[in-house]
Amino acid sequence: MSSAGVRAVAGRVWRGTVAHVPRDPFRVGPEALEGWADGAIAVDAGGRIVEVGAWREVRARHPSATVEDRRGAWLLPGFVDAHVHYPQVGVLGGLGLRLLEWLEARTWPHEARFADAGFARAEARRFLGLLARNGTTTALVFGAHQAVAMEAFFHEAAASGLRITAGLTVGDVGLPDALRTTPELAYAEAAFLARRWHGRGRLRYAVTPRFSVSSSEALLAACGAVVREVPGVWATSHLNETPEEIAVVRSRFPGAADYLATYEAAGLVGPRSVFAHDVHPTDAELARLAAAGAVVAHCPTSNHALGSGLFPLARHLSAGVRVALGTDVGAGASLSVCGEATAAYAGQMLLGTEGAPLGVAHLLWWATAAGARALGLDGRVGDLRPGRDADLVALRPPPGSTLEAALAHAADLPSALATLIALAREEAVEATWVAGAPVWERPGAA
Numbered sequence: 001m002s003s004a005g006v007r008a009v010a011g012r013v014w015r016g017t018v019a020h021v022p023r024d025p026f027r028v029g030p031e032a033l034e035g036w037a038d039g040a041i042a043v044d045a046g047g048r049i050v051e052v053g054a055w056r057e058v059r060a061r062h063p064s065a066t067v068e069d070r071r072g073a074w075l076l077p078g079f080v081d082a083h084v085h086y087p088q089v090g091v092l093g094g095l096g097l098r099l100l101e102w103l104e105a106r107t108w109p110h111e112a113r114f115a116d117a118g119f120a121r122a123e124a125r126r127f128l129g130l131l132a133r134n135g136t137t138t139a140l141v142f143g144a145h146q147a148v149a150m151e152a153f154f155h156e157a158a159a160s161g162l163r164i165t166a167g168l169t170v171g172d173v174g175l176p177d178a179l180r181t182t183p184e185l186a187y188a189e190a191a192f193l194a195r196r197w198h199g200r201g202r203l204r205y206a207v208t209p210r211f212s213v214s215s216s217e218a219l220l221a222a223c224g225a226v227v228r229e230v231p232g233v234w235a236t237s238h239l240n241e242t243p244e245e246i247a248v249v250r251s252r253f254p255g256a257a258d259y260l261a262t263y264e265a266a267g268l269v270g271p272r273s274v275f276a277h278d279v280h281p282t283d284a285e286l287a288r289l290a291a292a293g294a295v296v297a298h299c300p301t302s303n304h305a306l307g308s309g310l311f312p313l314a315r316h317l318s319a320g321v322r323v324a325l326g327t328d329v330g331a332g333a334s335l336s337v338c339g340e341a342t343a344a345y346a347g348q349m350l351l352g353t354e355g356a357p358l359g360v361a362h363l364l365w366w367a368t369a370a371g372a373r374a375l376g377l378d379g380r381v382g383d384l385r386p387g388r389d390a391d392l393v394a395l396r397p398p399p400g401s402t403l404e405a406a407l408a409h410a411a412d413l414p415s416a417l418a419t420l421i422a423l424a425r426e427e428a429v430e431a432t433w434v435a436g437a438p439v440w441e442r443p444g445a446a
């Protein structure tokens, strides 16, 4: 309803099986999940949601709206990926390496190729297209080390229509020559890109030191200066991913109390900071992350593939740390946020009594609204309440697929949704919209 109490006019109504999680299930429990087997989402001409509910009721109130008929498909809020690397699609699927070996042997040589502007632009277009094809409408993207590649990336991100927060990745020690910068150059390039792109349309800038392993104190300080000087920018990095990495940080920063302190000293820890992994935090770090309002991006398929460990979710929750979900491609298994939610669930089960019990409301919350909150976009996207932008994904079981067979036997809407999250991957994404406009449509669908 508008402030005058008059319902806005919907130009279009989406019809399908609708579900969202408008409230935090970690606080309110499974009732946080809302869904309608024959549901509808009414959207105004500006791409804003006017109403969500049962088809018959919504349709009766908007009888002349054009119908986007997606019966047989699920309509969910667009997925939010809180940690994914643009220059790493080409290293997906590596086996047999732990983090530091994987970076040296596989990842850094590939990331060096992004010095070629043409290659970088083509890869950026491909990467962003794949996000949309996976149902992701909002992402915090770890960038390339080359300013020319990030300029190309932001151009492509603007054209994609997606909500993208990203930045130049920087590091000045322990990296191959092709990726190494200096504190002065890192400051100049990041400040230039941040001033040029932050706040343009749906784009925002994130100051991005790769991790403290590849940073001098001066480089982190340069990153902190950009955060201070360009209002509203974000900061992102990696934190406490593996014991080997933590040992390197300890020896390189002997004056720091712990890993988080290396970022704190540079002014990089606050409510617009997102740290990937945090598999091995101390209690003191968790308390400080919570006090700062910083976010941890949980990246389970990456943690499992690199053998980094099982995420201590219960400790994050009891400390009050905000947690979102990231695919962490290319160490992660895929660009599917549903795949990540499924792996997060399995990881907690493997922790036994130390694991946090997760239900379907938690998984959909993590894939959507938790990410939106983590990226400061709550109130705008993440759920389907009136006033939100219509960022949507339609998931349809491919004919003859295991997903189709499993859904045929689902007892009720929550169990069907659990099956959907467990099995729906890229092939099931029929269409993706941002603010009501298509950013991906499977050829031949609709």
Ligand code: GUN
Residues within 6 Å of the ligand: 085, 099, 103, 107, 210, 211, 238, 241, 302, 328, 331
């Ligand atoms: N730490 C520093 N760089 C990376 C990266 O590219 N992937 C992961 N998983 N961890 C990192």
Ligand code: ZN
Residues within 6 Å of the ligand: 083, 085, 142, 238, 276, 328
């Ligand atoms: Zn990462």
